[in-house]
Amino acid sequence: MKVSGFTFVRNAIKYDYPVKEAILSILPLCDEFIVAVGNSEDGTLAFIKSIQSGKIKIIETVWDDNLVKGGQVLAVETNKAKQAISKDSDWAFYIQGDEVVHEKYHAAIKSAMEKFKSNNKVDGLLFNYAHFYGSYDYLGDSTKWYRKEIRVIKNRDNIYSYKDAQGFRKEDNKKLNVVDVNASIYHYGWVKPPKAMQNKQLNFNKLWHDDKWIEKNVQPVAEFDYSQIDGLKHFRGTHPLVMQERINKLNWKFEFDVSRTKYSAKEKLKRFIEKLTGYRIGEYKNYKLLKNQN
Numbered sequence: 001m002k003v004s005g006f007t008f009v010r011n012a013i014k015y016d017y018p019v020k021e022a023i024l025s026i027l028p029l030c031d032e033f034i035v036a037v038g039n040s041e042d043g044t045l046a047f048i049k050s051i052q053s054g055k056i057k058i059i060e061t062v063w064d065d066n067l068v069k070g071g072q073v074l075a076v077e078t079n080k081a082k083q084a085i086s087k088d089s090d091w092a093f094y095i096q097g098d099e100v101v102h103e104k105y106h107a108a109i110k111s112a113m114e115k116f117k118s119n120n121k122v123d124g125l126l127f128n129y130a131h132f133y134g135s136y137d138y139l140g141d142s143t144k145w146y147r148k149e150i151r152v153i154k155n156r157d158n159i160y161s162y163k164d165a166q167g168f169r170k171e172d173n174k175k176l177n178v179v180d181v182n183a184s185i186y187h188y189g190w191v192k193p194p195k196a197m198q199n200k201q202l203n204f205n206k207l208w209h210d211d212k213w214i215e216k217n218v219q220p221v222a223e224f225d226y227s228q229i230d231g232l233k234h235f236r237g238t239h240p241l242v243m244q245e246r247i248n249k250l251n252w253k254f255e256f257d258v259s260r261t262k263y264s265a266k267e268k269l270k271r272f273i274e275k276l277t278g279y280r281i282g283e284y285k286n287y288k289l290l291k292n293q294n
Contacts, residue, residue, distance in 0.1 A: 001117055004089040004155065005030035005055075008077035008165075009097045010038030010063060013047060015203070016196040018188055019097035020051055021242040026093050026101050029110055030055060036081035038063045059084050071164030078161035089155045090117050096165070098189035099151075102240045105183035112181040113152065119293060123159065123176035124168065125152035126287060128184040132191045132235065134226040134254035136247050140190070141233040142263065143270045143280055150178055150287055151185060167286040178287045186240065193252055194223035226254050231261035 005026050012019045027033055033056045037045050048058055061080050067073040078094070085092055091113050095101070101109070109125070116122040126148050131140040150167050153159050159176065162169040168176055192200065201224060205214050219225070239247060263271070274280045 001091070001114055002086070002089045003030050003091045003093055003113065004085040005033035005093045005095065006036075006078075006081040006085060007034075007095050007097060008036040008038065008061070008074070008081050009044060009048065010077075011040045011042055012044045012097060013042040014040070015200045016192045017097040018100060018243065018246055020047070021100050021240070021246060022095045022097055023051060023056070024242045025103070025240050026095055027053060027055060028103075029106055029113075030093060031089070032057060032086060034059065034081045034084045036061050036077050036084070038077060057084065074165035075161040075163060078165045082161065085155060087155075091152055092155045093152050094168075095151065095185075098187060100186045100188060100240050100243055101183065102186060102238070103242075108182045109152070112179070116179060116293065121177055121290060122179055122293060123154055123156075123170060124150045124178045124287075125181040126178040126289065127151045127181060129187055130184050130235070131187045131189075133229060133232055134191065134256060135250065135252075136188075136191060136239060136243075137235055138232040138254075138256055138258075139235050140229070141231045141258075142267055143274065143283075146284065147280070148180075148285075148287075149185070150176060152181070162286065169286070175286060175288045177290050179290050179293055186243075188243075192224075194226065197224035197226075198222065227256070229256070230263055230267070231258070232256050233258055 007019070007022065009017065009019045023033060023035065035048050035056060035058050037048055037058055037060055039062050045060065059080065061077060063073055063077065065073070067076060082092060112125055128148055129146060131145045132138065133140045153168055153176065158171040159168055170176055198221060201218055202214065205218055270281045
């Protein structure tokens with residue numbers, strides 16, 4: 001079984017992306033790792049080159065900043081990385097620059113890839129998500145945070161990154177057939193120094209919206225206000241080993257009283273129904289979950 005990792009990145013230093021940790025977190029599962037490094041304003045290319053591994057293959061790309069509708073440029077860059085994967089790879093493991101996999105999940109992921117490698121009904125593997133917010137001690141707890149997404153796909157030409165690169169589709173815009181894997185993606189995109197987070201909010205939203213929208217919806221402040229979140233819960237587990245150095249360097253303080261939420265009446269109803277039945281009203285599922293696969 002051959003596995004290729006792939007990701008894209010641009011301005012990783014400027015916006016404080018844990019992309020090195022992201023790559024290292026799944027590198028043990030990969031035989032090669034493709035990194036599409038976009039034209040950056042900082043030292044991102046040199047930074048990626050400094051990662052000590054013979055598995056890493058870098059392709060340099062130029063982002064089309066005109067593709068702002070729906071974050072389309074992110075899917076374009078993801079597909080550039082995917083297209084550089086070796087043709088003889090069985091699986092392609094996608095990781096974004098702010099996502100990290102805990103080493104405790106490696107065995108389960110590898111087992112699932114081995115089990116379903118020859119099952120032609122299975123297009124990919126579906127992961128759970130843990131969304132950290134404000135610091136490494138809190139998780140997003142409202143229904144706005146997506147619970148699952150595809151991160152491992154069969155290495156087929158007909159599978160492509162979809163819309164803003166959150167997930168994948170195949171020919172004729174069909175959803176992928178996937179199986180659950182007993183593993184989680186730790187999403188750290190909302191854990192940055194307040195100044196870096198504000199810069200990210202300003203610039204990242206430009207991939208979706210025009211200047212008028214940004215002026216109306218992004219506050220013109222120097223630092224991001226983490227306290228505006230509606231509800232969080234404490235994280236009681238451990239972080240991936242590759243994240244420890246970054247966690248030790250945390251240089252801002254964020255505390256949140258998890259008992260004091262700001263949920264709307266609609267959100268409270270959705271949470272009640274989900275707790276009662278496990279069903280989340282209005283949940284977006286960009287996949288078809290297969291069951292009883294051998």
